[in-house]
Amino acid sequence: MTVASKPILLVKSGGEAALPEWRASFAEFAPQLGLEVRGWHDAGVDPLAVEYALVWQPDAGRLAQYPNLKAVISSAAGVDHILADPQLPDVPIVRMVTPETQQRMAEFTVMSSLMLLKDMPRIIGQQARAEWVEFSTPRTALETRVGVLGLGALGLACARMHAQLGFDTAGWARSPRNEPGLACHAGAAQLPAFLARTDILICLLPETDDTRHLIDAALLRQLPRGAAVVNVGRGTHVKSADLLAALDEGHISSAVLDVFDTEPLPADAPFWRHPRIIVTPHAAATPSRRERARQAAVAISAMIGGVPVPHLYDRARGY
Ligand code: NDP
Ligand code: OXD
Numbered sequence: 253m254t255v256a257s258k259p260i261l262l263v264k265s266g267g268e269a270a271l272p273e274w275r276a277s278f279a280e281f282a283p284q285l286g287l288e289v290r291g292w293h294d295a296g297v298d299p300l301a302v303e304y305a306l307v308w309q310p311d312a313g314r315l316a317q318y319p320n321l322k323a324v325i326s327s328a329a330g331v332d333h334i335l336a337d338p339q340l341p342d343v344p345i346v347r348m349v350t351p352e353t354q355q356r357m358a359e360f361t362v363m364s365s366l367m368l369l370k371d372m373p374r375i376i377g378q379q380a381r382a383e384w385v386e387f388s389t390p391r392t393a394l395e396t397r398v399g400v401l402g403l404g405a406l407g408l409a410c411a412r413m414h415a416q417l418g419f420d421t422a423g424w425a426r427s428p429r430n431e432p433g434l435a436c437h438a439g440a441a442q443l444p445a446f447l448a449r450t451d452i453l454i455c456l457l458p459e460t461d462d463t464r465h466l467i468d469a470a471l472l473r474q475l476p477r478g479a480a481v482v483n484v485g486r487g488t489h490v491k492s493a494d495l496l497a498a499l500d501e502g503h504i505s506s507a508v509l510d511v512f513d514t515e516p517l518p519a520d521a522p523f524w525r526h527p528r529i530i531v532t533p534h535a536a537a538t539p540s541r542r543e544r545a546r547q548a549a550v551a552i553s554a555m556i557g558g559v560p561v562p563h564l565y566d567r568a569r570g571y
Pocket of ligand 1: 426534
């Protein structure tokens with residue numbers, strides 16, 4: 253008699269050190285799935301038993317080695333690093349969006365807007381020089397217009413939290429929508445009106461062929477003089493040289509940048525030392541491993557049960 257092996261969930265995120273936590277979390281949230289959680293570098297794994305992979309950046313060609321792979325679960329909300337694999341198998345890809353991701357991202361973007369509103373780049377510079385210069389900023393949140401590019405799972409959470417704080421908040425997406433308390437714009441035709449009324453622009457778009465380098469000189473010029481930019485989408489959304497030129501010329505007053513073309517951001521990148529830029533290390537909204545395991549368990553259970561899987565990547569839309 254042969255004993256059927258358990259389906260393997262291969263986990264890359266966090267490396268070997270994170271495996272005990274992943275195992276404990278999957279045992280807590282998915283005991284009924286009977287998954288065996290194994291590490292990405294485990295040489296003893298039977299390729300035929302691998303049914304699921306939880307990864308952020310798989311080594312190119314690696315996922316194609318598992319003929320029974322049923323789904324790739326991204327350990328991040330964005331799946332660009334997974335799509336970069338030229339031999340990616342044609343299986344469902346699940347984006348990691350959890351309530352905790354939404355809360356963390358909303359908090360991070362509100363923090364960024366408040367930092368820009370209170371001119372924190374100037375305060376950080378003054379502190380570095382031990383320079384006491386008192387000043388007052390011109391506006392409160394109530395007179396500040398925030399515009400969120402992307403009204404998906406994360407953009408909408410951010411827009412709502414800004415509106416709750418009293419920011420005059422608008423959003424822009426591909427398709428029209430109605431959201432109480434938000435001025436919603438859609439498509440290329442409504443982008444100019446959205447930009448013209450935006451003092452703080454927050455990017456929460458996915459990386460697609462249509463959104464890459466969207467924030468270029470032409471777009472920045474359509475923002476009111478003195479507007480600020482927060483990029484938490486992807487580094488590729490912003491043309492770096494155009495943003496730096498707009499900052500140096502004074503059309504854009506300041507920026508918070510969390511994502512970059514190359515990560516980690518190279519030590520010689522001009523963003524690090526620009527006095528009007530706050531750099532954060534892709535730290536906006538990473539949920540705990542326990543929360544990610546909970547979400548992965550929900551997705552795998554839905555797939556097995558034949559019910560709609562939340563936050564499934566849509567190949568036709570590209571996000
Ligand atoms: P969703 O897929 O839920 O939402 C995407 C939104 O962007 C939708 O509103 C969609 O419009 C809109 N959109 C897509 N393409 C276009 C376009 N061409 N023109 C106008 N609008 C467009 O994504 P999430 O909200 O979950 O995540 C967004 C991104 O945030 C991720 O892809 C990732 O890159 C980034 N992210 C960054 C993190 C960080 O730590 N910095 C953490 C997590 C995510 P519509 O509603 O019409 O479909
Ligand atoms: C991302 C994430 O997609 O951290 O950037 O979830």
